[in-house]
Amino acid sequence: MFNNISEGESIMATTIKEKRIEFRVSEESKRIIEYAAELANISLSSYILSVVLKQAKLDVEQSNTIVLNNKERDSLIGSFKKPVKPNKNLKELFNK
Numbered sequence: 001m002f003n004n005i006s007e008g009e010s011i012m013a014t015t016i017k018e019k020r021i022e023f024r025v026s027e028e029s030k031r032i033i034e035y036a037a038e039l040a041n042i043s044l045s046s047y048i049l050s051v052v053l054k055q056a057k058l059d060v061e062q063s064n065t066i067v068l069n070n071k072e073r074d075s076l077i078g079s080f081k082k083p084v085k086p087n088k089n090l091k092e093l094f095n096k
Contacts, residue, residue, distance in 0.1 A: 033048065
């Protein structure tokens, strides 16, 4: 869903930007972020977008990932190996 931009790819030069996001920061935060952008040799907007987008993708990926411990994994795999007998509702559905 959000993987059409690979890490390290310059999304700033190739994307038409139509939307704005605005937020307030303290003077110290602004100074630090501006310095980091300068160190990366990119504009402040490009720096903020690249950092936030990278984190957003991680957050989305994490929310879409299920982590199972060994017992849960074994139980899930075991359930796939057991033949399932159709219940009454399923039988009725197939008879329609």
